[in-house]
Amino acid sequence: MASSVQNQGSISYLTQREAAEVDETLMGPLGFSVDQLMELAGLSVATSINEVYKPSEYNRVLAICGPGNNGGDGLVAARHLYHFGYKPFVCYPKRTQKPLYSGLVTQLESLSIPFLSVDELPMDLSKDFDILVDAMFGFSFHDIPSGWHVEEGDVGGDGIKPDMLVSLTAPKLCAKKFSGPHHFLGGRFVPPAIAEKYKLQLPQYPGISMCVRIGKPPQIDISSLRENYISPEFLEEQVEADPLDQFRKWFDDAMAANLKEPNAMALSTTGKDGKPSSRMVLLKGVDKDGFVWFTNYESQKARQLSENPHAALLFYWDGLNRQVVRVEGSVEKVSDEESEQYFHSRPRGSQLGAIVSKQSTVIPGRHVLHQQYKELEEKYSKESLIPKPKYWGGYRLKPERFEFWQGQPSRLHDRLEYSPQETDGKRVWKIVRLAP
Numbered sequence: 001m002a003s004s005v006q007n008q009g010s011i012s013y014l015t016q017r018e019a020a021e022v023d024e025t026l027m028g029p030l031g032f033s034v035d036q037l038m039e040l041a042g043l044s045v046a047t048s049i050n051e052v053y054k055p056s057e058y059n060r061v062l063a064i065c066g067p068g069n070n071g072g073d074g075l076v077a078a079r080h081l082y083h084f085g086y087k088p089f090v091c092y093p094k095r096t097q098k099p100l101y102s103g104l105v106t107q108l109e110s111l112s113i114p115f116l117s118v119d120e121l122p123m124d125l126s127k128d129f130d131i132l133v134d135a136m137f138g139f140s141f142h143d144i145p146s147g148w149h150v151e152e153g154d155v156g157g158d159g160i161k162p163d164m165l166v167s168l169t170a171p172k173l174c175a176k177k178f179s180g181p182h183h184f185l186g187g188r189f190v191p192p193a194i195a196e197k198y199k200l201q202l203p204q205y206p207g208i209s210m211c212v213r214i215g216k217p218p219q220i221d222i223s224s225l226r227e228n229y230i231s232p233e234f235l236e237e238q239v240e241a242d243p244l245d246q247f248r249k250w251f252d253d254a255m256a257a258n259l260k261e262p263n264a265m266a267l268s269t270t271g272k273d274g275k276p277s278s279r280m281v282l283l284k285g286v287d288k289d290g291f292v293w294f295t296n297y298e299s300q301k302a303r304q305l306s307e308n309p310h311a312a313l314l315f316y317w318d319g320l321n322r323q324v325v326r327v328e329g330s331v332e333k334v335s336d337e338e339s340e341q342y343f344h345s346r347p348r349g350s351q352l353g354a355i356v357s358k359q360s361t362v363i364p365g366r367h368v369l370h371q372q373y374k375e376l377e378e379k380y381s382k383e384s385l386i387p388k389p390k391y392w393g394g395y396r397l398k399p400e401r402f403e404f405w406q407g408q409p410s411r412l413h414d415r416l417e418y419s420p421q422e423t424d425g426k427r428v429w430k431i432v433r434l435a436p
Contacts, residue, residue, distance in 0.1 A: 012200045013173045016150045035100050041168045042076020044186020048166045048211040052182050055085035056228045058130040066136035067094040074135025075104040082111050091116045153177030170200055181218035186211040229407030231321045234414035243402040243418040254317045266314040271304040290398040296359035297391045305331050321407035329400040339393035351386045352376045
């Protein structure tokens with residue numbers, strides 16, 4: 001998950017008055033406009049939903065939107081959910097005749113998102129929709145979420161009992177009474193001045209995420225975790241004849257999809273004792289001769305490769321439902337010249353780190369690494385070139401077998417295997433389909 005988990009007890013909660021003052025400050029002295037905050041809030045809601053409810057299983061979303069800013073947040077969320085792969089519907093019975101809201105409606109209509117009247121809603125919403133988004137009332141009303149007092153929560157016990165609550169800017173006091181499994185904070189726009197004024201203790205948003213989970217996630221039965229993949233079919237007549245060309249094609253797709261570290265690969269090795277081990281390394285080159293990575297020649301993987309110079313690579317691209325699940329072949333060291341050239345192309349800190357780390361050996365503590373690193377920084381502070389250690393360099397795997405995997409619905413995945421064979425004295429690749 002993109003979001004991290006924050007202890008609910010360490011988070012600040014706002015009263016209704018404080019929440020109103022924060023909004024006034026944001027839209028007054030700090031220069032935010034309503035549409036800016038609405039866009040960020042709606043995006044936060046959509047990303048929070050996507051954290052828990054994947055569109056492959058929870059596709060149909062009904063957003064019920066009220067006449068105020070909270071309703072506007074719901075309209076924005078519906079637009080983002082559409083682009084995330086959901087099928088949103090909107091019930092917006094009391095429309096606000098302002099350009100901002102009219103524009104949001106036009107945007108949704110341009111995406112052919114259906115608008116439903118109250119009379120068109122089924123009696124049992126659960127039959128037609130997988131997710132219901134309550135965007136009816138904000139904190140300027142007493143009831144948020146619907147039927148809840150903004151500070152005291154579900155006082156009468158007859159309010160809705162949501163599975164997810166998305167608090168925006170900062171949680172309101174009623175959120176303390178929320179007992180559902182998923183509480184997220186969104187609206188990543190609180191500047192330090194406001195946090196200091198109201199002594200807000202808010203969680204750190206991880207990476208570029210627009211939401212962060214508050215409290216512990218619910219206990220999940222691991223055996224129930226599954227993903228129903230939705231992908232284009234991967235057919236024999238569509239693939240490249242050479243697996244290296246097919247790999248480059250898929251790798252380019254992973255790059256274009258902006259996936260994190262698409263060159264990350266699992267490297268599996270075994271020594272003479274036959275015991276396998278795997279670890280993640282980074283691909284640093286691929287050409288007609290094979291796949292290249294760099295490491296410490298005294299590490300565990302290096303020792304295993306010296307005993308058994310064969311290995312397997314695996315690339316996993318989650319965002320594309322793809323794996324190159326097996327690239328198998330023999331392994332040899334690259335030339336000293338190639339290792340030298342790559343070593344000096346690395347950031348200076350990475351060069352020093354390669355010297356400091358006696359990979360896979362036992363050390364007394366992290367402080368040892370920091371001390372040795374500092375000593376090396378001083379040693380080479382006036383040197384333009386840091387010498388590559390003899391125990392560091394590259395390996396190249398020469399592929400003898402490939403398998404490309406594309407996730408499909410109902411576990412009927414596509415698996416195409418490439419293996420070499422001789423035809424008329426020439427080496428060609430035979431392509432076969434494997435059962436999933």
